[in-house]
Amino acid sequence: MTIRDNDGVRAVVWAGDRLRLLDQRRLPGVVEWIEATSAIEVADAIRDMVVRGAPAIGIAAAYGAVMAARDCGDDRLSLLAVFDQLVRARPTAVNLHWALARQRRVVDAAPQDLSGALLEEAVAIHDEDIAANRRMGALGGALIESGDVLTHCNTGSLATGGYGTALGVIRSAYGDGRIGRVYADETRPWLQGARLTAWELVQDGIPVSLLCEGAAAALLARGGISWVVVGADRIAANGDVANKIGTYGLAVLARHHGVRFMVVAPTSTVDMETPDGASIPIETRPAQELLTLAGRPVAAAGADAWNPVFDVTPAGLIDAIVTEAGIVEQPGLAGMHELMGQRA
Numbered sequence: 246m247t248i249r250d251n252d253g254v255r256a257v258v259w260a261g262d263r264l265r266l267l268d269q270r271r272l273p274g275v276v277e278w279i280e281a282t283s284a285i286e287v288a289d290a291i292r293d294m295v296v297r298g299a300p301a302i303g304i305a306a307a308y309g310a311v312m313a314a315r316d317c318g319d320d321r322l323s324l325l326a327v328f329d330q331l332v333r334a335r336p337t338a339v340n341l342h343w344a345l346a347r348q349r350r351v352v353d354a355a356p357q358d359l360s361g362a363l364l365e366e367a368v369a370i371h372d373e374d375i376a377a378n379r380r381m382g383a384l385g386g387a388l389i390e391s392g393d394v395l396t397h398c399n400t401g402s403l404a405t406g407g408y409g410t411a412l413g414v415i416r417s418a419y420g421d422g423r424i425g426r427v428y429a430d431e432t433r434p435w436l437q438g439a440r441l442t443a444w445e446l447v448q449d450g451i452p453v454s455l456l457c458e459g460a461a462a463a464l465l466a467r468g469g470i471s472w473v474v475v476g477a478d479r480i481a482a483n484g485d486v487a488n489k490i491g492t493y494g495l496a497v498l499a500r501h502h503g504v505r506f507m508v509v510a511p512t513s514t515v516d517m518e519t520p521d522g523a524s525i526p527i528e529t530r531p532a533q534e535l536l537t538l539a540g541r542p543v544a545a546a547g548a549d550a551w552n553p554v555f556d557v558t559p560a561g562l563i564d565a566i567v568t569e570a571g572i573v574e575q576p577g578l579a580g581m582h583e584l585m586g587q588r589a
């Protein structure tokens with residue numbers, strides 16, 4: 246049973262004393278919820294990609310902090326150690342750091358009811374994310390005049406608090422009649438595009454065609470794609486963007502074929518402390534995730550794998566970064582500082 250509302254299928258639901266997580270490893274064939282009853286279980290769920298997507302894992306960690314406070318009581322050292330385990334669950338998405346920094350400020354304020362104050366902050370983080378996605382949908386959707394679009398990985402309600410980032414722009418533009426069809430990269434090895442994005446778009450009644458990443462060049466060469474629209478896991482101060490592996494190649498192809506390239510991410514994904522893309526930690530996941538498909542080997546026994554799950558797209562290949570605070574065209578150092586300064 247899925248839980249859906251106007252913002253799409255919910256991936257993260259607070260249930261009073263535990264966090265219910267839609268197990269995204271099982272979608273689309275099996276709809277199954279995991280109940281995380283402690284912060285460590287939330288950290289495990291993030292690391293094991295039960296829940297994934299930069300904003301969604303930040304939101305899950307924010308709720309995990311609530312359970313950490315409940316379980317650690319007055320032991321502040323233990324509490325902060327658990328916070329650190331949540332932050333370290335996955336290295337690339339800055340949203341984990343951002344969400345736990347907000348919860349740390351709540352702890353430092355030493356409220357009478359710490360768990361209650363942390364829950365209030367977690368709910369605020371969740372609600373703000375949905376509002377940001379709706380705002381980005383409107384801002385980014387207006388950039389798309391017509392045609393079809395290509396997207397990568399999953400950036401929908403499953404990757405966020407609801408509605409989605411790049412998929413939120415696509416939802417808004419489609420609703421305004423600006424998009425005919427969405428082309429979705431299957432996004433090996435975890436298949437977020439095939440298993441999650443196609444599932445979300447089919448449920449919304451938005452025409453979607455799946456493609457293997459290797460077909461993206463031919464698709465862009467064929468014509469008809471007006472924008473490549475993707476999400477982000479961390480945007481550095483100079484506008485370089487870390488996103489799902491394969492994004493950088495799409496940006497090179499888009500520039501070669503004169504197709505515009507849009508990155509959509511809330512300001513919670515912008516990290517002004519990281520100067521450039523070379524400074525962003527890139528997560529490498531177990532070789533088995535690449536050597537198997539649905540649990541079955543796809544490579545000869547004995548073969549190893551190189552499995553970085555993110556790459557960095559230089560700001561110079563990006564035509565627009567869309568955030569809830571505004572759009573940075575041809576993003577560069579000045580643009581990002583101006584944008585974030587606006588937000589402060």
Ligand SMILES: CSC[C@H]1O[C@H](OP(=O)(O)O)[C@H](O)[C@@H]1O
Binds near residue numbers: 299476
């Ligand atoms: C809306 S952020 C989604 C972002 O997260 C994905 O990575 P993962 O599925 O490994 O968490 C991918 O980079 C998406 O663009």
